[in-house]
Amino acid sequence: MMQRLNIAIVTETYPPEINGVANTMLHLAEGLAERGHRMQLVRPRQHADRDQSATGSITPYLVPGLPIPGYHGLRFGLPVYWRLRRNWHRSTPDLVYIATQGPLGHAALAAARALKIPTVTGFHTQFHQYSQHYGLGILTHRIADTLRHFHNRSDTTLVPTVDLQTELSAGGFQNVQVFGRGVDVERFSPVWRDPDLRRAWGCEDDTLVVLYVGRVAAEKNLDLARESFAAILSDRPDARFVLVGDGPELAHLRRDFPDFICTGSKIGAELSAHYASGDLFLFPSLTETFGNVVTEAMASGLPVIAFDYAAAHAHIEPWVNGVTLTPGDRTAFIAASRQAAQDQASRRQMGEAARQTAEGISWERVLGVVEERLFEVINRQRGTEAGHATLAATSE
Structure with a gap:
């Protein structure tokens, strides 16, 4: 006993x-x-x-x-x-x-x-x-x-x-x-996708929403996320970048990048809807011990682009349920983000596989x-x- x-x-x-x-x-x-x-x-x-x-x-x-x-x-x-x-x-x-x-x-x-x-x-x-x-x-x-x-x-x-x-x-x-x-696969799930929320972001059904969730701080390497999104815009000029979270860099981002949708922190049902209403998750941080947001995004049906360590290394199989890159390789991260943004069919397949992976965690x-x-x-x-x-x- x-x-x-x-x-x-x-x-x-x-x-x-x-x-x-x-x-x-x-x-x-x-x-x-x-x-x-x-x-x-x-x-x-x-x-x-x-x-x-x-x-x-x-x-x-x-x-x-x-x-x-x-x-x-x-x-x-x-x-x-x-x-x-x-x-x-x-x-x-x-x-x-x-x-x-x-x-x-x-x-x-x-x-x-x-x-x-x-x-x-x-x-x-x-x-x-x-x-x-x-x-x-x-x-x-x-x-x-x-x-x-x-x-x-x-x-x-x-x-x-x-x-x-x-x-x-x-x-x-x-x-x-x-x-x-x-990861809580009931709280984080594709079922919480919210068309009204996407419309509030100025998005149509086919608009590509690139998502980041986490602390908005220097150690999160958000400059790389910004550069990756700029590359995505060259192919998908209608794409939107949504950042969910708070931190010391939030005011700077809102001031210098007014086209970014900076929502601040979200919890509960709102957070679930924000995850599920995205299409592609960028996570460029190199300072994680794990990175819970990686598995939360996967559970929400999103393919994750991340460096190959911590949660991403443990749970992502490259180009099957997400993409992992050699830690610190900025060029590869940007290229992978751009490629995933271009290929809608692959993105959806990876998102479905990500959800299946999360259900086993x-x-x-x-x-x-x-x-x-x-x-x-x-x-x-x-x-x-x-x-x-x-x-x-x-x-x-």
């Missing part, structure tokens, strides 16, 4: 915030709760938060935070070491999962280690690569060293792909295991693997016979 665990998840981002890490943490917390585990969710208090009442088996533990410059609505948690240590001393989790490496994450790791609580960290963001896009390339190696030191203090680091596991292990990260990603399967990883960490630290004083004995 599977034992129930008391698990604390520490994250500095969570819905209604809109980003891949927040989305993954939602699936992790809710999925493990549905499997019978008791979840404590430690995160910064947001302006919209009213109380700390539990929702089902998920109990929020809200801590003070401060705004993140350039990212409206996002906050980082303060390093509340003693508050966490007192809370976890009174009610000790069986395991702490730390998703983010900000001040709150560092405090949580220190508190968990001081109390000898098994600890897992998630490598969700390539912060060391981000530095190159903000004029801080000189700090890349130092940031990588800091990340390695942080993660190596945990019992296991979980990453979304085998490629990233190999890369980090070669770079001195220890005990790196894979925690993949699923189940969050239920992913959560089963994560659950196994968490039990492995607990058993490795404490021994399968010793157990833990607070381990819930209830069987499912």
Whole structure:
């Protein structure tokens, strides 16, 4: 019988915030709760938060935070070491999962280690690569060293792909295991295509809509998406470029490219409709740990043009259900975008195949693997016979 665990998840981002890490943490917390585990969710208090009442088996533990410059609505948690240590001393989790490496994450790791609580960290963001896009390339190696030191203090680091596991292990990260990603194929589906939305974009039924969904920021390499769309326009002058998302570069794009349709962030049914109402998805980022938008676009029936790493490498077969290019090859990315835009029949076939691929990417399967990883960490630290004083004995 599977034992129930008391698990604390520490994250500095969570819905209604809109980003891949927040989305993954939602699936992790809710999925493990549905499997019978008791979840404590430690995160910064947001302006919209009213109380700390539990929702089902998920109990929020809200801590003070401060705004993140350039990212409206996002906050980082303060390093509340003693508050966490007192809370976890009174009610000790069986395991702490730390998703983010900000001040709150560092405090949580220190508190968990001081109390000898098994600890897992998630490598969700390539912060060391981000530095190159903000004029801080000189700090890349130092940031990588800091990340390695942080993660190596945990019992296991979980990453979304085998490629990233190999890369980090070669770079001195220890005990790196894979925690993949699923996709909600009911929420993201071609059935949500919306002719009225397309008309609002100024599009006819046969207008080519090129789509990007994600943060509008320097590290997303959006200049390449813009260059690719310019090449597409040479063949399809009626094509429209729709960018869904928010970020520090959004005002610049709206000002310099008034023909682009910049919708801002979308959630829920609106996001589903925006995905499904596109025809071709461009994703030129080179800084992803996974890239949830790739599988969301595939589930929505769109062929994706992306570089061959992370989610694209894991799930795209070139010119079958999308297109992948050698990372960093700008010329090839532009050429592939143009070719896919020209060939409507191929584009539709790839979109249908992308949907079929996405239907096999189940969050239920992913959560089963994560659950196994968490039990492995607990058993490795404490021994399968010793157990833990607070381990819930209830069987499912």
